[in-house]
Amino acid sequence: MRNNQFLLVTAIICSTFIFGCSSAKLIYQIDPDFSQLSSALESKQIVYVEVTDNRVVGAEPAILTAVDSDIPDHEALKSKLTQFLKDNQFKIINRVLLADIGLEIKIIDLKLSITSEFFKSKLIGKSVLEIIIHKKSERWSKTYNTSRTQDVANPVDEFDATGVMNQMLSKQFNNIFTDKELIDFISL
Numbered sequence: 001m002r003n004n005q006f007l008l009v010t011a012i013i014c015s016t017f018i019f020g021c022s023s024a025k026l027i028y029q030i031d032p033d034f035s036q037l038s039s040a041l042e043s044k045q046i047v048y049v050e051v052t053d054n055r056v057v058g059a060e061p062a063i064l065t066a067v068d069s070d071i072p073d074h075e076a077l078k079s080k081l082t083q084f085l086k087d088n089q090f091k092i093i094n095r096v097l098l099a100d101i102g103l104e105i106k107i108i109d110l111k112l113s114i115t116s117e118f119f120k121s122k123l124i125g126k127s128v129l130e131i132i133i134h135k136k137s138e139r140w141s142k143t144y145n146t147s148r149t150q151d152v153a154n155p156v157d158e159f160d161a162t163g164v165m166n167q168m169l170s171k172q173f174n175n176i177f178t179d180k181e182l183i184d185f186i187s188l
Contacts, residue, residue, distance in 0.1 A: 031162075032169035033170040033174070040186060041186065043186075044100040045090060045100055047092055047102075048092075051078035051105045054108050096134050101135055111126055120151050123148075125148040126146075127147070131143075148164055150164050
């Protein structure tokens, strides 16, 4: 009898732990590395920046999507990108037709999901961004996909989620701003 009670209590504790970890909402801060952008835009001085969120709400209800509680992803990304450009002596304007180059980023998919086990969790990040470059009357676009998976010890916290998200986005932006097609279009 005592053995059955012990097993029941153990099962309740373990299931509470697992469900508690898997249903927690993850918070992360978007702060990717844009260092390759400076060299891609080296001959341009006046830049227009737009970041929009084109994700379909509720498309995958089984996946926990991490959401910054204060600032939506697209606004956080635009803020970081704009600040990076200002810090590197680019002038930011709000009219694409007056800019040397217009940089538009459409977030098609950006999410961080979690699967929990007893002692560790797996963070799975996915990002699909469409980059549109406007140069006077010409337009160029391309969609970029990336993902990142990382095992972390339980409990998963904001630092784990932020690290996975920003490593993934930094890699993606490095690939974007070193893309030969993009550089060739900007250089024309």
